[in-house]
Amino acid sequence: MLKANFIDYLIITIYIAVTISVGYFLKKYMKTSEDFFLSGRSLPSWITSLAFISANLGALEIIGMIANSAKYGILTVHFYWIGAIPAMVFLGIFMMPFYYGSRVKSVPEYLKLRFNEATRALNAISFAIMTVLMSGISMYAMALIFEMMLGWSLTESILLSAGVVLIYIFWGGLSSSIYNEVIQFFLIWLGLLPVTFIGLKLTNGLSNLAQKLPDSFIHSWKTLNTASQNPMGIEWLGVVLGLGFVLSFGYWTTDFLVVQRALASENMRSARLTPIIAAFPKMFVPIIVVIPGLIAIAILPELNQNSAETFEYNKTLPLLIAHYVPNGILGLVITALLASFMSGMAGNVTAFNTVWTYDIYASYIKKNMPDSHYLKVGKYTTVIGILISIGTAYIVKFFPNLMDYMQLIFSFFNAPLFATFLLGMFWKKATPWGGFWGLLTGILTAATHYILYKSNILHYASEMAANFYQAWWAWLADFMVTIIVSLFTKKKNENELVGLVYGLHKENLFSEKVKLTKKPEFWGVTALILSIILNIIFW
């Protein structure tokens, strides 16, 4: 266990004080439900894009990705350069015009306008469940780390982090969450960079580090020709279709947790720029997650003593910290972890808030109440959401590999959803019931695939490969069923679809007369080119 001293605790305390003050400062501005749930649609794109990336840079992302790269090596970069970046650029260029342009408050609300009430209900309810689960997982992961590093009990650290998040969101809603996410973004980077910095010094730089590792751990594509050559047990097709196309697009383009940040933007161009600007820092997140994982393989004594099968990979980061981080910076690293846990959790809580209040409560339980009523419901939903998350945290104790579990949940709900959105936004003949049955079939396909895999009827080389393919089949099922049902059911009237579907909009949503360097398309293409270059360098 670590010996944190007064400096470390001072740094942690200052962080918590700042976080809570931001919430307190924003309290007086929360007058309408739109202020609380959408920050009054008034934020500039540099803030929303850093919040966008930070809400995703939660506990699981950091601990899980470091664990992944200690286990699978540099293949982990596929989650970034083939996974996240293309999906984020696609969201900004092609999908945001419909999300932001239709003035919806949430992703489920878009589904209601585009398809029907049933499709919204299906998505809103599954999303609410998923969000609460995710939040609970994050909390458990955090508690586990703090228990191991500092000897805090599970209950103590859950109460500390959940309590702080509760206070600042209760006061300041989405604004509070977003402002804090930007602060958290900087602290996560500054707190984790020392780990990479010290590690690279100990291994004499990146090229010397690479020489100490097996070939399959330092090439991102070279070993993907056959599944048996690489530690992930998957070939390139599975990576491209499952992770690159379905899982990543499913997550980045339809998960309300991230989309909500862009909806808080001040205008259409900022909304479209949000995920695209966010793609740039996202591209370099491997510096603080993949490199530490590789360093761990080379220098961590525990990883050399234990065989690769018995090592608990989720302990990679805590062990690195315990061995190589001195007091002082230790406080900063712990703050970075705390910040990432809070940003992930606050993201989940604010998204859950909005979906519950607008898409479930205001749609099915109490319609047509005054705005102040929904503002109040939103605030109390925060409390209830966090309480359910805490319950979940104790349940997920029984699942061993957190990251795989997260992927599993995504592929149940998000992967098919991307097919529904793709057809909904770009094919005006998709009908309301086509959308509903497609989505339902997709979710059921994912669940069936999972059961078949778990009962050993389907075989894959690794859990990761199974997840990638599960996402792909769920997506395909949704896509096919939506098309087939659409051919036989009643279409929506075209004027109901204006602003929701490609080809049916009043003003041109896509091109605005501005300088090239202000165009989302310009930055989107730049991000793609950069990520291709990175792929080639680490081929």
Place this chain on the structure above:
Amino acid sequence: MNQKHFLDLKIPLGIVLTIYGIILSIYGLLTPPELYLKSANLNVNLIFGLLMLSLGMIFLLLSFVKKKL
């Protein structure tokens, strides 16, 4: 920025980074080299302290300049 919105984020960011920078730099100057045996003999407190201090000052300066204009 839309005047409705609320808080100039550069201020809390600048403040927190500056405070961290000062604390870590001073701590880095006062601590003996033995503390850094584990971190490859790098005084990471001083290095990252100064880095954060300068970042924090830049944020504060930016928000100050903007107000003057």
